[in-house]
Every structure is written in structure tokens, then in C-alpha cells.
Amino acid sequence: MNNAKIMAKLYKGGRAAEEETRLLGTVENKLGMANWLKDEGHEFIVTEDKAGPNSVFQKNIADTDVLITTPFHPAYLTAELFAKAKNLKLCITAGVGSDHIDLNAANEHKVTVAEVTGSNVTSVAEHHAPPRAQLCAGARADREGRLERCVARSSFDLEGKVIGTVGAGRIGQRVLKRLMPFDPKELLYFDYNELAPQAAEALGVRRVADLGDMVSQCDIVTINCPLHEKTKGLFNKELISRMRHGAWLVNTARGAICVAEDVAEALASGQLNGYAGDVWNVQPAPRDHPWRTMKNPLGAGNGMVPHMSGTTLDAQYRYATGAQDILRRWFAGEKQESHNLIVENGEYATKAYGDRKR
Numbered sequence: 001m002n003n004a005k006i007m008a009k010l011y012k013g014g015r016a017a018e019e020e021t022r023l024l025g026t027v028e029n030k031l032g033m034a035n036w037l038k039d040e041g042h043e044f045i046v047t048e049d050k051a052g053p054n055s056v057f058q059k060n061i062a063d064t065d066v067l068i069t070t071p072f073h074p075a076y077l078t079a080e081l082f083a084k085a086k087n088l089k090l091c092i093t094a095g096v097g098s099d100h101i102d103l104n105a106a107n108e109h110k111v112t113v114a115e116v117t118g119s120n121v122t123s124v125a126e127h128h129a130p131p132r133a134q135l136c137a138g139a140r141a142d143r144e145g146r147l148e149r150c151v152a153r154s155s156f157d158l159e160g161k162v163i164g165t166v167g168a169g170r171i172g173q174r175v176l177k178r179l180m181p182f183d184p185k186e187l188l189y190f191d192y193n194e195l196a197p198q199a200a201e202a203l204g205v206r207r208v209a210d211l212g213d214m215v216s217q218c219d220i221v222t223i224n225c226p227l228h229e230k231t232k233g234l235f236n237k238e239l240i241s242r243m244r245h246g247a248w249l250v251n252t253a254r255g256a257i258c259v260a261e262d263v264a265e266a267l268a269s270g271q272l273n274g275y276a277g278d279v280w281n282v283q284p285a286p287r288d289h290p291w292r293t294m295k296n297p298l299g300a301g302n303g304m305v306p307h308m309s310g311t312t313l314d315a316q317y318r319y320a321t322g323a324q325d326i327l328r329r330w331f332a333g334e335k336q337e338s339h340n341l342i343v344e345n346g347e348y349a350t351k352a353y354g355d356r357k358r
């Protein structure tokens with residue numbers, strides 16, 4: 001296609017982006033594709049401004065052909081906006097996780113949604129790598145000068161613990177692989193897509209068919225599945241009450257898989273000893289978001305950081321070049337790589353966004 005209008009909704013990097021040009025996901029560095037798109041004769045709008053009908057994003061969506069977003073400061077493409085986006089044919093997620101796009105509306109309007117599958121899965125799994133440091137959230141207690149009273153009382157070894165993942169896809173499997181050397185008592189997973197026996201054996205993981213049953217056996221639960229209709233608000237008061245008293249919940253998947261207030265309440269009561277993650281249910285999170293200040297009764301247990309696990313410089317290179325490849329294929333009329341397709345021709349092309357057979 002010639003003379004296409006491409007819009008990228010990215011986030012501002014400011015001085016950091018000027019100093020570090022490998023921060024490709026920023027408005028300043030434009031996914032490294034501005035010159036290429038210009039040379040190819042396309043219009044390229046890059047903006048951070050997404051809120052309200054007068055924002056650059058909402059004003060330009062009406063005649064945009066291709067929308068590029070990242071999950072880090074996402075533009076929420078609702079059913080209402082899809083109805084206005086008369087020219088839209090392709091949405092590219094520069095990263096992994098396209099829940100900020102109403103995928104059912106994309107199907108209704110026959111818009112293709114593709115993500116750069118695998119681009120940052122190692123980066124996210126490595127965020128779990130020093131899990132004890134994250135889990136004891138001691139740094140926060142230390143900064144508050146409460147070292148003696150808090151840190152040791154809220155800190156445990158991984159050895160001998162039961163750890164379960166909700167979702168055993170690319171990230172879930174990489175997290176399990178990184179946990180193995182810590183000699184946990186047992187590794188468990190809950191996923192409607194069953195791992196091949198050899199893969200489960202290599203990871204030393206056992207499948208549990210019921211989520212409530214799995215979480216009741218775990219000292220630590222880690223969430224590694226996409227956000228969709230069936231996972232929104234999944235970790236609510238009821239499910240958290242089925243977890244072991246004093247367990248840890250780690251969520252680098254999507255904030256909205258957990259009910260924010262229920263997590264904060266469970267931490268305050270000690271039902272959860274800690275909650276760690278980098279994704280918030282609304283991004284950017286409001287100043288009064290409960291996850292900014294929540295604590296366990298020992299004044300610790302909060303391992304929240306900004307949405308950053310999947311955006312290392314290596315990841316930014318992979319999702320920027322991956323997004324460019326999706327765009328190049330689309331301009332050339334070539335088939336997309338099947339693992340990148342989320343919805344196409346009015347249907348889900350992936351099995352990861354919910355078990356739609358049941």
C-alpha cells in the first residue's frame with residue numbers, strides 16, 4: 001500500500017531518550033522507523049497524547065490506516081473508537097499483550113491485530129530472576145529505616161517452596177526454568193493449553209486442572225497469562241482467600257487480572273505476605289492508586305515497580321524491529337508470521353486469549 005497513514009502512540013522519554021537513542025519505544029526515537037516510513041512515502045504521526053476526544057490519538061484515529069501501540073503507556077482502543085476508525089486495517093503491538101485493544105471489536109470490524117510475539121518474554125522472565133530480592137521487598141523497608149523490625153520477618157528462601165504459574169506459555173515456561181535451580185519443593189502450572197509431556201518433564205512442573213486447587217497449594221503464585229474476558233479480575237477476594245495464608249503473588253502479566261482493592265486488602269490483613277509486579281490496571285496509574293502505598297502488617301511486602309520488565313534495551317530493539325517487519329510485510333502484501341497474529345479476518349488467530357471452545 002502506498003501513502004498510508006501510520007500512527008504510533010508511544011511514551012515520552014525526555015532527556016533520557018535524547019541521551020540514549022536505543023530507547024526506541026519513546027516518542028523521541030519513534031521505534032527507529034521514521035526515516036524508513038518517510039522514504040517509503042508514508043505519513044507517520046507519533047504521539048503520547050491519548051486522553052479525551054481532542055487528543056492527537058483520538059483526533060487522528062478516524063483516518064489512520066495502521067495503529068502502532070506499546071503496552072507500556074497504552075492507547076486504549078475501545079469499541080467506540082473502532083466505530084470511528086473507518087480506515088483502520090492493522091493494529092501492531094510493539095511488544096507482547098494486546099489487551100488495550102478491544103479484540104472483539106477488532107474482529108467485528110475485521111481489523112488485524114498483530115504483536116511482536118516473543119520479543120520481550122526473556123526480559124519479563126528475567127525480572128523474576130532475583131525473586132527473593134523482589135519478594136522480601138526489603139529495600140523499601142530498609143529505606144524506611146525499619147531493617148531490624150521488618151526485613152527478616154518478611155523474607156524467605158525459595159528452596160523448599162511450592163511455586164505455581166497461571167499460564168505456562170512463553171513467559172511462564174521461562175519463569176519455571178529460572179526457578180528450577182532454586183530447588184523448590186514443587187513447581188505447578190494451571191493452563192487450559194497443556195504442555196507436551198517432554199516439556200513438562202524438562203521443566204519439572206506438574207499440571208493442576210483447577211486454579212483454586214493450585215493456588216491453595218502454593219507459597220508463591222506467579223501470573224503469566226494474557227488479560228482477556230476470562231482473566232479480568234480473576235484474582236479477587238474469593239480466589240485470594242483460597243491462597244495459603246501469607247503467600248506471595250507475583251504479577252508481571254497485566255494489573256487488571258487482579259482486583260486492585262482486593263490485593264491491597266489481602267496485603268493489609270496479612271492474607272498475602274507480598275505482591276510484586278510491574279503492570280498496573282490503569283497506566284499511568286493515578287497518584288492515589290492503592291498499589292503505590294499498600295503494605296503488609298510488617299510495613300513491607302510491596303514489590304511494585306513501573307511497567308518496565310518487558311522493556312529492556314534488548315527488548316526495545318526486538319519489538320521495534322519486529323514491528324517494522326510486520327509493517328513491511330503488510331505494505332508488500334506478504335503473509336504475516338502466524339505466531340504474531342492475534343486476530344485476523346474477524347477471528348482469533350491465537351489460542352492464548354482465552355479458551356474459546358468452552
Ligand code: NAI
Pocket residue numbers: 095096097098118120121124166167168169170171172190191192193224225226227230231252253254278279307308309310311351352353354355
Ligand atoms: P503466550 O501466548 O506465550 O502464553 C500465554 C499462556 O497463557 C498460554 O499458554 C495460554 O493458554 C495461557 N492462558 C490464557 N488464559 C489463561 C487462563 N485463563 N488461565 C491459565 N492460563 C491461561 O504469552 P506470553 O508471551 O507468555 O505472555 C503472556 C502475557 O504476559 C502477555 O499476554 C502480556 O499480557 C504479559 N506480558 C507482560 C510484559 C511486561 O512488560 N510486564 C511483557 C510481555 C508480556
